[in-house]
Amino acid sequence: MNYKKEEIKKALTLHQIYTENYKTNLYAVFLATPLKRENVTLDALLTAVLRRGTKNLPTQEQISQKLEMMYGASFDCGVEKTGDNHVMKFYLETLNEEFLPKPEKLLEESLKILLDIVLNPYIENNCFKPEYVEGEKKNLKQIIEAKIDNKNKYAYDRCIEEMFKNKPYGLYKYGYIEDLEKITPEDLYKYYKELIETCKIDLFCSGKINNNIKQIVEQNENIQKLNERTPNYVINNETTEAKEVENTKTVEDSMQVTQGKLVLGLDINDLEENSRFVASVYNAILGGGANSKLFQNVREKQSLAYTANSGYVRTKNVIFIRCGIEIANYQKALDTIKEQLEEMKNGNFTNEEIKNSKELILSSIEGITEEQDTEITYYYGQELADRFINIEEYKNKIKEVSKEQIVNLAKTISINTIYFLKD
Amino acid sequence: MKVIESLKIKEKAYVEVLENGLTVIIIPKKNTKKKYIIWGTHFGSIDNRFIMPKTGEEVFIPDGVAHFLEHKMFEQPNGTNSLDTLMALGIDANAYTTNDHTAYLFECTNHFEEGLNELMDYVQHPYFTDENVEKEKGIIGQEINMYDDDPSWKLYINALDCMYKENPIKLDIAGTIESISKITPDVLYKCYNTFYHPSNMTMVVCGDFVPENLLQEIKKRLVNKENQGEIKRIYPPKEEKINKPFASAQMEVSTPIFMIGYKDIENKKEQRVKKHIAIEILLNMIIGKSSSLYAKLYKEGLLLSEPSLDYEFSDEYAHVLISGTSKEPKKIEEGILNAINEMKQNGLNEEHFERIRRKVYGDYAIEYNNVGDIARMFLADSMKSVQSFDYIEQFETVTKEYAEEVLKDIFKEENEVLSIIEPNKN
Structure with missing residues (x-):
């Protein structure tokens, strides 16, 4: 097993993934906190402000220069929704020392910089530097406004928003302009201090890493200063809760587009213990690839769409169908999609289709260990679900899924929201 | 083999x-x-x-x-x-x-x-x-x-x-x-x-x-x-000049997007890899993440994130591309022109050059993380008669003096163009 996790302090966990497949080491810090309307904007802004400077490297320019000297180490950060948690993610990637043109020590330095960015920010007069906060507010405002630029993504986000109206998952991960405008540097710093004392913290190290990482982390000053805590976050419960079945909502928006974007949000109401695995297979048959029902019927047979696929969001147990269609073909495309859902309910799919879909999922599971950030995300997902399944078990669960289970699951599926972006 | x-x-x-x-x-x-x-x-x-x-x-x-x-x-x-x-x-x-x-x-x-x-x-x-x-x-x-x-x-x-x-x-x-x-x-x-x-x-x-x-x-x-x-x-004959210095259009974007190009008119075939490495170092020095120009534009709210930097070439074309999002693309263009002029006049800063050289080395090495990236890189390079390892192996040959020559050769004001997409006005 190349993965191990150890608790450094209560709610502060170190995860190590040993692998020789890369030229790089990847380090990540994740802060998890419940998704709430009053916090999403603060979280997004905070993540951006933290990268502006640390106590030791007070400007972004200094951070960048330091990283460049380390053979172009790269830092990245962002916010993601994972189930009903909002996760602030901070990554640092460096070359593994073995592949440098000249020998140099990079590992300890890397961890120090990353932990400094998250835990030891640049503070002036007991507050974040107002210039950084104001600058990042402007930037975040542009990011929120840019929601409309990518029409595929916009239509998808809008469908999620409508489907989870007034629920945490319906929130936009970057927050809201009306909330943003009110945030002062004082508010943000106060929020930061609370967050850092209460959130769940996970530190990941992946690569050809040595044995003393735990020691390095434990001796890090920032880590030593952290308090023990009972973390405030939402466990992504993998045993499904029943959902209220509502009537299908239809929502349309108009924008300057030549191609219409159709997105359907589907609820799954299957309470069986392994239904998440069944849902993966169901989704792959419905819209997982070039052999799927959607691709074959909406795109290939009827030339109604250039893209037609579906994706399963495991943490919320929902499926989204996404198509790019000619606007005039809306009704025809929607009817064709509904027919495919009926086909699934009636068990009109072959063993061949099941086998192909499982192959598709299995190969993506095998791909998990082939990318450093994917592997980290996989283990972090389990950490938040508080349920550990190793990659072999995961593959077996997929292999065990039967046609009967798929049909039973199909019968519980209902269309929650139909969203259409047109001209 | x-x-x-x-x-x-x-x-x-x-x-x-x-x-x-x-x-x-x-x-x-x-x-x-x-x-x-x-x-x-x-x-x-x-x-x-x-x-x-x-x-x-x-x-x-x-x-x-x-x-x-x-x-x-x-x-x-x-x-x-x-x-x-x-x-x-x-x-x-x-x-x-x-x-x-x-x-x-x-x-x-x-x-x-x-x-x-x-x-x-x-x-x-x-x-x-x-x-x-x-x-x-x-x-x-x-x-x-x-x-x-x-x-x-x-x-x-x-x-x-x-x-x-x-x-x-x-x-x-x-x-x-x-x-x-x-x-x-x-x-x-x-x-x-x-x-x-x-x-x-x-x-x-x-x-x-x-x-x-x-x-x-x-x-x-x-x-x-x-x-x-x-x-x-059969291709049309090589053009000795740019076609026009500026183009703009309106589309549904929230903030204008821009692309600045430098046409590499001579497009010499010798030392292509070496030249390419030098251009990547220069682009990072001009407007990369740690450049003073980027810091200034970021502070003024004119750039949100680093622009993408690229050099595209084949036998028939060659050009540098700098693209990004900005409320005022013309100010970005002005900043870049000034930064380049200053670098031409004063020469490249030694410390800055070394730092960026290391960064660019890291960028090349990271390409070897993934089988797909490796295969696509070898194919795309071979279509241009380039051998991919050369980017790593010829690295040491790119000196500050060589980069200064390339700066003068390629980043000429008369070969520069600007394209902008602005938000719809209504």
């Missing part, structure tokens, strides 16, 4: 040119589960006029044929589609067309042999009929519409239009609805027979393989083809 090696990043490539002219490059990667194969032909959207080696006939083809051909290669006489066949095996298959090449690829963890069977079968057996060509026009028409909605594509095409008058690089890769309406099976077969000859193709494989064994597997699956002479491609 010939072995080339990079000691710095500890990788080897095995290269063989077969009797029929096909170049095979195998890069073994121990312990990885993923395998990646890509088979490319030196035929892209710019190759729209050529002489067929066998008949001597000169052919003009409608815009978008290379891309159309790519779409149609998957279709089989028995009604199946090779993309589906590969996907059914859990293999992630795809294809793409660029300015200068078309490539067919797949990535898998299992069933590599079956995948190889299918790939080598469909690429060597075209099947075009009036009916299946007509049907494809609908699908590609949708794809063209999708490009039309994409502001960053429009931005790029407009920047090219500024730099080139006649050069086919500025054509849409997929063509237009009008141009593809003229495509017939006959056109497709002519292009196929000319450009899909092994001597015009390169295959790159990366994964946990024994190179000699894999080469035998590939040879077994090759269809015999008569040798063919060189394909004469």
Whole structure:
């Protein structure tokens, strides 16, 4: 097993993934906190402000220069929704020392910089530097406004928003302009201090890493200063809760587009213990690839769409169908999609289709260990679900899924929201 | 097989040119589960006029044929589609067309042999009929519409239009609805027979393989083809100047996007890799993350994130591209022009140069993390007669003095253009 996790302090966990497949080491810090309307904007802004400077490297320019000297180490950060948690993610990637043109020590330095960015920010007069906060507010405002630029993504986000109206998952991960405008540097710093004392913290190290990482982390000053805590976050419960079945909502928006974007949000109401695995297979048959029902019927047979696929969001147990269609073909495309859902309910799919879909999922599971950030995300997902399944078990669960289970699951599926972006 | 090696990043490539002219490059990667194969032909959207080696006939083809051909290669006489066949095996298959090449690829963890069977079968057996060509026009028409909605594509095409008058690089890769309406099976077969000859193709494989064994597997699956002479491609003459310095359009974007181009008019073929490395270092020094220009523009709220920096080249074109999002693109342009002038006058700062040199080395080394990146890089480079390891191996030869020469050669004010997409005014 190349993965191990150890608790450094209560709610502060170190995860190590040993692998020789890369030229790089990847380090990540994740802060998890419940998704709430009053916090999403603060979280997004905070993540951006933290990268502006640390106590030791007070400007972004200094951070960048330091990283460049380390053979172009790269830092990245962002916010993601994972189930009903909002996760602030901070990554640092460096070359593994073995592949440098000249020998140099990079590992300890890397961890120090990353932990400094998250835990030891640049503070002036007991507050974040107002210039950084104001600058990042402007930037975040542009990011929120840019929601409309990518029409595929916009239509998808809008469908999620409508489907989870007034629920945490319906929130936009970057927050809201009306909330943003009110945030002062004082508010943000106060929020930061609370967050850092209460959130769940996970530190990941992946690569050809040595044995003393735990020691390095434990001796890090920032880590030593952290308090023990009972973390405030939402466990992504993998045993499904029943959902209220509502009537299908239809929502349309108009924008300057030549191609219409159709997105359907589907609820799954299957309470069986392994239904998440069944849902993966169901989704792959419905819209997982070039052999799927959607691709074959909406795109290939009827030339109604250039893209037609579906994706399963495991943490919320929902499926989204996404198509790019000619606007005039809306009704025809929607009817064709509904027919495919009926086909699934009636068990009109072959063993061949099941086998192909499982192959598709299995190969993506095998791909998990082939990318450093994917592997980290996989283990972090389990950490938040508080349920550990190793990659072999995961593959077996997929292999065990039967046609009967798929049909039973199909019968519980209902269309929650139909969203259409047109001209 | 010939072995080339990079000691710095500890990788080897095995290269063989077969009797029929096909170049095979195998890069073994121990312990990885993923395998990646890509088979490319030196035929892209710019190759729209050529002489067929066998008949001597000169052919003009409608815009978008290379891309159309790519779409149609998957279709089989028995009604199946090779993309589906590969996907059914859990293999992630795809294809793409660029300015200068078309490539067919797949990535898998299992069933590599079956995948190889299918790939080598469909690429060597075209099947075009009036009916299946007509049907494809609908699908590609949708794809063209999708490009039309994409502001960053429009931005790029407009920047090219500024730099080139006649050069086919500025054509849409997929063509237009009008141009593809003229495509017939006959056109497709002519292009196929000319450009899909092994001597015009390169295959790159990366994964946990024994190179000699894999080469035998590939040879077994090759269809015999008569040798063919060189394909004469006809391009418009080289243009000594840019076409126009500025272009702007309005589309649905929230903030303007910009692309600044420097046309590399001379486009010297010697020392291409070395020049490319120098340009990447220079671009990072001018407006990379740690540059004082970027810090200034970021502080003023004119740049939100680092611009993308690129150098695109082939025998027929070469240009530098700097693109990003900004409320005031003209101020970005002004900043860049000033920064370049200052660097030309005062020379490059030693410490800054060393720092960026290290960063660029890191960028190249990271390319070797992923079998797909490695294979695509070797293929794209080989289409330009470049050997990928050279970026790592020639690194040390790029000195500050050399970079200063390149700065003067390429970043000339008279060769600079600006393309902007602004939000709709209403």
